[in-house]
Every structure is written in structure tokens, then in C-alpha cells.
Amino acid sequence: MRAINLGRIGVFVFLLVGASVAGAFHPDIYEPRVPPELLEELQDMDNPYPASPERIEAGRKIYFGKGLCVTCHSKNGKGVRLPGHSPRDFTELKWQELRTDGEMMWILRNGSPGTGMPVRVGKVISEEEGWNVIHFIRTFSQGN
Ligand code: HEC
Incomplete structure (x- = not known):
């Protein structure tokens, strides 16, 4: 149970960091x-x-x-x-x-x-x- 929760948190943190990096630099010039x-x-x-x-x-x-x-x-x-x-x-x-x-x-x-x-x-x-x-x-x- 505990391991699953940690795993979920890990994915969440990963998504959060990924999104904020994309948000900061907009590497994709085609992105609306x-x-x-x-x-x-x-x-x-x-x-x-x-x-x-x-x-x-x-x-x-x-x-x-x-x-x-x-x-x-x-x-x-x-x-x-x-x-x-x-x-x-x-x-x-x-x-x-x-x-x-x-x-x-x-x-x-x-x-x-x-x-x-x-x-x-x-x-x-x-x-x-x-x-x-x-x-x-x-x-x-x-x-x-
Ligand atoms: C102080 C600098 C600056 C000035 C002055 C400026 N722009 Fe920009 N403009 C930018 C930057 C930086 C971006 C990139 C932002 C982004 O990714 O949306 C941008 C983005 C844009 C976009 C959107 C690009 C997209 O991908 O949708 C348009 C359209 C645009 N500018 C038109 C103009 C026009 C027309 C003027 C003058 C009337 C103007 N800009 C004046 C810096 C400037």
C-alpha cells in the first residue's frame, strides 16, 4: 500500500516538473x-x-x-x-x-x-x- 502511494507521488512529481519545464521554455514553437x-x-x-x-x-x-x-x-x-x-x-x-x-x-x-x-x-x-x-x-x- 505504502509503495503504491509513493509510486503515485513519484509520477505526480514527474508530471509536475515536466509541465513546469515545458511551461517555462515553450520548446515547441507550434504549441498554442x-x-x-x-x-x-x-x-x-x-x-x-x-x-x-x-x-x-x-x-x-x-x-x-x-x-x-x-x-x-x-x-x-x-x-x-x-x-x-x-x-x-x-x-x-x-x-x-x-x-x-x-x-x-x-x-x-x-x-x-x-x-x-x-x-x-x-x-x-x-x-x-x-x-x-x-x-x-x-x-x-x-x-x-
Ligand atoms: C518586447 C518584445 C516584444 C515586442 C515589442 C513585441 N513582441 Fe510579439 N512576442 C514577443 C515574444 C518574446 C513572443 C513569444 C511569446 C510566445 O511564445 O507566445 C511574442 C509572440 C508574439 C506572437 C504570438 C506567437 C505565437 O506563436 O502565437 C505574435 C502574433 C506577436 N508576438 C506579434 C507581435 C506584434 C504584431 C508586435 C507589435 C505590434 C509585437 N509582437 C511586439 C516579444 C515581443
Whole structure:
């Protein structure tokens, strides 16, 4: 009886340590970064604006300008190395395929808890500017 209990505790501690290490470093860049209970809803959320050249250009201005995105995500979208948790590589095709506009919007509105990603929408840019910058982020997958 005692041995079984110790065994269970061991497994529990193992899971706990494993989860906290994964949580601290997010080694998997494909792992969703939004609260799990909102994932489905956010994946269904579409960008309300078309990816027109004007909107992509407006998004580019935000990225290099008042959004300050370039300071962490770098000119080419690959991101700069940051202590603790570096940004995703926006040029990574699989990441582009998996990550939806709705998930990105949640991150822009809330930041990415536990990382250096700050709140942007509602603080330094508007909702519409947020959707435009998401259109711009999509262009990194085309080698721009
Ligand atoms: C101070 C540094 C910093 C700034 C400024 C910043 N970011 Fe980030 N961003 C990060 C980091 C670090 C991550 C990685 C967090 C994570 O894994 O979710 C991140 C994550 C993201 C993600 C989510 C990636 C994913 O996998 O879902 C998006 C989208 C994003 N940033 C867009 C932007 C945009 C757009 C701007 C400008 C309006 C911006 N960021 C400004 C540091 C920054």
C-alpha cells in the first residue's frame, strides 16, 4: 500500500516538473499560446478585413513604427534572442499554417503570459491596426 502511494507521488512529481519545464521554455514553437479553453473559439475567428495591399502596407508601418514589433521580432520576422523566451520565427511555414489570425489577435490584446510579449491592442495600437499587422505578419511566410 505504502509503495503504491509513493509510486503515485513519484509520477505526480514527474508530471509536475515536466509541465513546469515545458511551461517555462515553450520548446515547441507550434504549441498554442492562448488559454486552452478559448482555443477553438479563437481558431474560428476570422480577420474581419481583407488582406489588401493597403492594409498590408498599413500593418508594415505599425510593425516598424509605433507597434515596436521590430525591436523583438526583427526586420525579417525571425526574431531576436531574448532571455527566457525568444519570439517565434514568423518565417517558419508550419507555424504560419498552424497559427490562426484569431489566436494572434488574442496575443496582441493580452500579451503572451510568462514571456516578454507585451499587450499591444488597446495600449499602443487599435483593433483595426492589430488586424492589419497580422496581415503583414503573414507576408513573412512568402519570403518578404
Ligand atoms: C518586447 C518584445 C516584444 C515586442 C515589442 C513585441 N513582441 Fe510579439 N512576442 C514577443 C515574444 C518574446 C513572443 C513569444 C511569446 C510566445 O511564445 O507566445 C511574442 C509572440 C508574439 C506572437 C504570438 C506567437 C505565437 O506563436 O502565437 C505574435 C502574433 C506577436 N508576438 C506579434 C507581435 C506584434 C504584431 C508586435 C507589435 C505590434 C509585437 N509582437 C511586439 C516579444 C515581443
